[in-house]
């Protein structure tokens with residue numbers, strides 16, 4: 001394999017087998033699953049198994065790109081059966097014959113045949129980025145503008161449990177090296193205040209602590225507790241109020257000395273602009289599957305940059321292929337200064353899609369430099 005000369009700071013560009021890939025000729029889907037190490041519980045439900053959909057895009061001359069998507073139904077409203085039907089019956093037929101390197105055009109085509117359905121569109125979008133990387137010889141972060149980080153920091157996310165269980169898990173992962181811990185809450189602000197105090201007591205002073213309330217509070221009840229959480233050492237508060245309550249978020253943000261992050265409130269470029277206009281957040285949690293793919297995620301990151309908002313590259317529970325897409329995004333977005341959530345592969349016994357990339361993670365993940373996403377699927 002020959003290596004094309006490259007500017008300093010960029011990974012070596014491997015000689016692509018072909019610089020053209022022909023039109024998209026086929027799309028295939030396959031369900032992949034892996035049991036969680038421990039059942040993952042958030043305020044909207046509990047699950048024992050991480051279920052994903054692999055999406056393969058093939059071209060007429062034999063190129064291939066592989067994406068992944070995973071509907072967290074209680075969160076997104078999309079189901080596995082619905083995502084599969086959206087791809088197989090609507091999106092794939094519309095994309096057959098399309099130039100796979102024209103990713104912006106692919107989004108216009110997808111949006112013209114099916115409104116919404118961001119989870120389904122993301123699987124195809126990620127596959128198109130992987131394909132473009134493979135046929136060009138470049139890793140996906142180069143297609144996103146380049147890499148300003150050669151490794152990406154990740155949060156450890158502690159699902160709901162007893163206070164003792166959650167504090168013990170946070171301490172365990174702080175011991176492994178994680179310096180950004182996120183704990184799930186959202187049932188009762190008084191209990192979450194106890195949780196913040198218990199976790200803060202067992203993690204190092206230099207570790208950041210985030211509480212994700214997953215829309216579980218109302219502003220009037222939560223406000224006195226939230227102020228105490230800030231005093232107890234909470235660094236970041238994620239989605240305390242229902243997704244629609246931007247006015248409530250603005251009021252909380254005016255009264256709180258802790259950074260406020262939106263997740264469920266932000267599913268699109270337009271949501272991001274409205275949140276920025278109203279001053280409803282300090283940080284946008286950009287999940288590729290939530291917003292419709294890498295193309296959309298990058299657009300939203302640009303809105304965040306224009307508005308002076310920081311970015312967290314978040315994730316659904318998802319396996320190695322989608323998580324690698326998030327690694328490339330976090331590497332390429334200058335404003336992604338909040339630790340990313342790259343934990344799906346670490347939450348299952350063994351990731352069937354990228355078993356080596358995320359093994360023995362100490363809170364940092366090296367950004368792959370091989371063509372495409374850098375998986376071996």
Ligand SMILES: [Mg+2]
Pocket residue numbers: 212214238239263264285
């Ligand atoms: Mg969240």
